[in-house]
Amino acid sequence: MASEVAKRISAPAAAARVLTGSHFMLGDHACAEGAMAAGLSFFAGYPITPSTEVAEHLASRLPAVGGRFVQMEDELASIAAIIGASAAGARSFTATSGPGFSLMMENIGLAAMMELPVVIVNVQRASPSTGLPTMVGQSDILQARWGSHGDYGIIAYCPASPQECFELTIAAFNAADQYRVPAFILMDEVVGHMAERVVIPEASKIPHVPRKGPRTAPGAGRFLPYAPDADLVPPIAHAGDGYKVHMTGLTHDERGYPLQTAEAHDGLVNRLVDKVRLNAADIVDFEEHLVDDADTIVVAYGCTSRSARSAVDQARAEGLRVGMLRPKTIWPFPEERVRRILGIGKVKRFIVPEINLGQLRREIERLTQLPTLGLNHAGGAMLKPAAILEKIKS
Amino acid sequence: MSTTQEQAAAIIHPFDHLMRADRLPHIMCAGCGIGTVIHGYARAISESGIDPDKHVCVSGIGCSGRAAGYVNVDSYHTTHGRALPFALGIAVHNPELTVTVISGDGDLVAIGGNHFIHAARRNANLNVICINNFNYGMTGGQVGPTTPVGAIGTTAPQGAIEQPFNLPHLAKAAGASFVARWTILHVRQFMDAVLRSMQKNGFCFTEVLSPCPTSFGRRNKLGEGLDEVELYRQRCRIENGAENLEELGIDIVDHEQTITLGNFVDIERPSFLS
Amino acid sequence: MTSAGNLVRKPMDLDQAGVAEGRVHVINERCKECSYCIVYCPAEVLVYSEEINSKGYHYPIVAEGKESACVLCKFCDLICPEFAIYTTDAGGEGEET
Numbered sequence: 001m002a003s004e005v006a007k008r009i010s011a012p013a014a015a016a017r018v019l020t021g022s023h024f025m026l027g028d029h030a031c032a033e034g035a036m037a038a039g040l041s042f043f044a045g046y047p048i049t050p051s052t053e054v055a056e057h058l059a060s061r062l063p064a065v066g067g068r069f070v071q072m073e074d075e076l077a078s079i080a081a082i083i084g085a086s087a088a089g090a091r092s093f094t095a096t097s098g099p100g101f102s103l104m105m106e107n108i109g110l111a112a113m114m115e116l117p118v119v120i121v122n123v124q125r126a127s128p129s130t131g132l133p134t135m136v137g138q139s140d141i142l143q144a145r146w147g148s149h150g151d152y153g154i155i156a157y158c159p160a161s162p163q164e165c166f167e168l169t170i171a172a173f174n175a176a177d178q179y180r181v182p183a184f185i186l187m188d189e190v191v192g193h194m195a196e197r198v199v200i201p202e203a204s205k206i207p208h209v210p211r212k213g214p215r216t217a218p219g220a221g222r223f224l225p226y227a228p229d230a231d232l233v234p235p236i237a238h239a240g241d242g243y244k245v246h247m248t249g250l251t252h253d254e255r256g257y258p259l260q261t262a263e264a265h266d267g268l269v270n271r272l273v274d275k276v277r278l279n280a281a282d283i284v285d286f287e288e289h290l291v292d293d294a295d296t297i298v299v300a301y302g303c304t305s306r307s308a309r310s311a312v313d314q315a316r317a318e319g320l321r322v323g324m325l326r327p328k329t330i331w332p333f334p335e336e337r338v339r340r341i342l343g344i345g346k347v348k349r350f351i352v353p354e355i356n357l358g359q360l361r362r363e364i365e366r367l368t369q370l371p372t373l374g375l376n377h378a379g380g381a382m383l384k385p386a387a388i389l390e391k392i393k394s
Numbered sequence: 395m396s397t398t399q400e401q402a403a404a405i406i407h408p409f410d411h412l413m414r415a416d417r418l419p420h421i422m423c424a425g426c427g428i429g430t431v432i433h434g435y436a437r438a439i440s441e442s443g444i445d446p447d448k449h450v451c452v453s454g455i456g457c458s459g460r461a462a463g464y465v466n467v468d469s470y471h472t473t474h475g476r477a478l479p480f481a482l483g484i485a486v487h488n489p490e491l492t493v494t495v496i497s498g499d500g501d502l503v504a505i506g507g508n509h510f511i512h513a514a515r516r517n518a519n520l521n522v523i524c525i526n527n528f529n530y531g532m533t534g535g536q537v538g539p540t541t542p543v544g545a546i547g548t549t550a551p552q553g554a555i556e557q558p559f560n561l562p563h564l565a566k567a568a569g570a571s572f573v574a575r576w577t578i579l580h581v582r583q584f585m586d587a588v589l590r591s592m593q594k595n596g597f598c599f600t601e602v603l604s605p606c607p608t609s610f611g612r613r614n615k616l617g618e619g620l621d622e623v624e625l626y627r628q629r630c631r632i633e634n635g636a637e638n639l640e641e642l643g644i645d646i647v648d649h650e651q652t653i654t655l656g657n658f659v660d661i662e663r664p665s666f667l668s
Numbered sequence: 669m670t671s672a673g674n675l676v677r678k679p680m681d682l683d684q685a686g687v688a689e690g691r692v693h694v695i696n697e698r699c700k701e702c703s704y705c706i707v708y709c710p711a712e713v714l715v716y717s718e719e720i721n722s723k724g725y726h727y728p729i730v731a732e733g734k735e736s737a738c739v740l741c742k743f744c745d746l747i748c749p750e751f752a753i754y755t756t757d758a759g760g761e762g763e764e765t
Binding site: 041042044068070072073074076077078080081082083084085086087088089090092106107110114218238239240241242243244245246247248249250257258 | 414417447448450452462463466467468469470471472473475476478479480481482483484486487488490491508509512667
Binding site: 406407408409410413415418419420422423424425426427428429430432433434437578579581582585618619620623 | 695697698700701702703704707708723725743746747748749750751752754
């Protein structure tokens with residue numbers, strides 16, 4: 001009987017939200033555990049290689065702690081459902097790869113426009129189109145930033161290890177809530193499908209940045225759902241809290257009501273972008289390795305950064321002054337850090353190895369105005385340390 | 395404001411507290427039935443015995459989709475076709491909320507078609523009101539999935555040639571546990587159907603036929619809104635509990651064909667994730 | 669539409685039963701002249717005004733001689749798409765819902 005099956009499934013198994021301890025864990029699973037530790041309460045998704053493991057892991061973990069897990073009929077439904085759940089107060093989450101990511105784009109714009117926090121994991125695979133479903137890619141970097149129509153601000157993380165999958169997922173939930181933006185975790189298939197040591201701390205040590213709520217009680221004066229504070233982020237009221245909010249994808253005023261003027265639009269859209277841009281210093285996360293005296297700097301992220309690190313260390317051993325910048329937030333890109341390095345005056349060129357045909361390279365070229373070499377592969381294989389070393393020496 | 399306007403502004407409708415009255419009059423055309431649907435929904439909220447703070451309205455895109463902007467409950471005007479999964483996210487995360495989706499025919503079963511059949515299949519606890527005006531009104535009168543064969547639309551100037559959906563049949567087949575069809579003329583029956591939906595667990599679907607004098611009515615020589623409502627009055631018959639839903643499709647163009655209205659399905663089956 | 673005089677069979681308590689009486693209130697500025705209230709009023713209480721509102725629509729007014737004709741069926745109230753008309757009990761107690 002379906003109802004008996006349903007009862008069995010929903011009976012919670014004893015489980016802790018935070019699996020404190022040391023684990024040998026798949027990147028996809030570590031990401032799921034990061035979401036659990038961050039307080040995930042709603043997951044809606046659709047199976048797609050190589051992200052399916054995230055959903056499968058949460059299918060048992062999430063209901064066991066009283067959260068809701070739904071497999072939706074497609075990715076369009078998945079993104080819509082997590083935005084709706086967020087409107088009702090949930091920390092919500094979905095996991096996908098390239099083709100599903102493309103399907104989600106319209107509603108990513110809705111989340112940005114309604115300023116409803118959501119976290120989206122894209123475990124990148126070789127693209128475009130169906131591509132190589134089971135093999136690595138890093139070619140959705142620009143799409144994460146610009147994929148939906150229009151201008152808006154987002155935050156995106158690039159983990160390079162299962163440990164970072166855990167940590168940066170938590171960071172993504174906090175950033176999404178703090179700035180009321182869609183936040184992305186741009187894993188790649190190698191990081192998602194590799195297993196490595198993941199240390200999960202005590203629950204009390206997990207950083208948690210909650211959403212700003214209204215400062216007045218419901219009914220005590222008019223609550224304006226889109227009146228920003230000094231940080232450009234408005235406090236949020238959720239469905240059922242009694243504030244009778246209206247949210248729309250149309251250009252709107254501080255009451256949330258449609259206001260269809262060019263002036264209102266320019267003001268609103270600039271604030272959506274500025275929310276991230278002007279707060280970037282608090283958001284960016286990156287790793288610098290031997291950059292201060294380097295004349296060549298390698299910029300790498302995700303699985304490629306592991307090969308790059310190897311190549312950089314090998315080059316140093318051979319006497320070359322090479323350094324590495326590894327963005328953990330790919331958006332906003334740590335521009336100030338790059339400017340600081342330029343300010344030292346030693347760097348002469350940048351090398352950007354990536355498993356795409358030059359997506360981050362364009363950003364570095366634009367920022368630095370210095371010779372920027374790419375080392376590119378369209379997808380399906382990691383870039384090897386030897387190839388990066390050869391490029392460094394070229 | 396003129397004196398007349400000031401005097402008029404001083405009178406408020408007893409249901410204004412359920413509306414975002416500062417936004418009235420709404421943008422719907424003269425004779426459009428969407429306002430009547432919003433009115434019936436607002437009354438159903440009042441009669442439901444459920445705290446209005448716990449009512450949520452989610453709409454899609456189109457003239458019907460603008461309904462969410464006028465009701466004074468937590469309301470979300472989302473993207474085209476995606477109101478149902480958005481609403482499902484709200485309802486599943488917080489089962490204490492009474493979530494109603496107001497959507498048009500194109501929004502719900504063309505671009506939203508996949509979400510419609512799956513939400514019904516899952517018996518998601520949602521109250522769905524589909525305002526069927528037989529075309530895409532807001533964009534100027536294109537044909538849609540419920541446009542009767544032979545009816546004129548801007549994208550079918552010689553007349554629609556595709557068979558339209560029979561919405562109650564589709565909803566029942568997909569698994570809805572409440573299915574009804576009314577028109578905006580049948581104000582009390584429609585309101586009672588929405589009320590029943592609010593009090594009932596599961597996927598509840600009410601189709602409401604509405605005039606669209608500006609787009610559909612004008613192109614199909616149906617006259618003003620009043621003329622189309624008269625058409626309903628003359629050609630509709632009520633058969634509550636009708637079982638042969640597959641035979642109850644609508645043909646506005648064929649002046650002989652009866653349009654069957656009623657509360658057709660009202661069953662109990664477990665609701666998704668409740 | 670029948671009046672009490674045309675009944676084929678009279679209820680035995682007809683002289684004790686009363687017909688409700690309503691008072692019609694119109695919010696002129698909201699009206700868009702869809703005509704539903706005027707056409708569907710069972711007691712034909714309403715007619716188009718001579719004046720127009722600021723949008724150019726002729727809103728409904730109570731016809732001369734029909735001031736006591738409203739039977740409080742509330743159909744105009746329920747069908748109005750614009751929340752532009754409602755009725756109250758002529759006893760002055762107002763609507764309960």
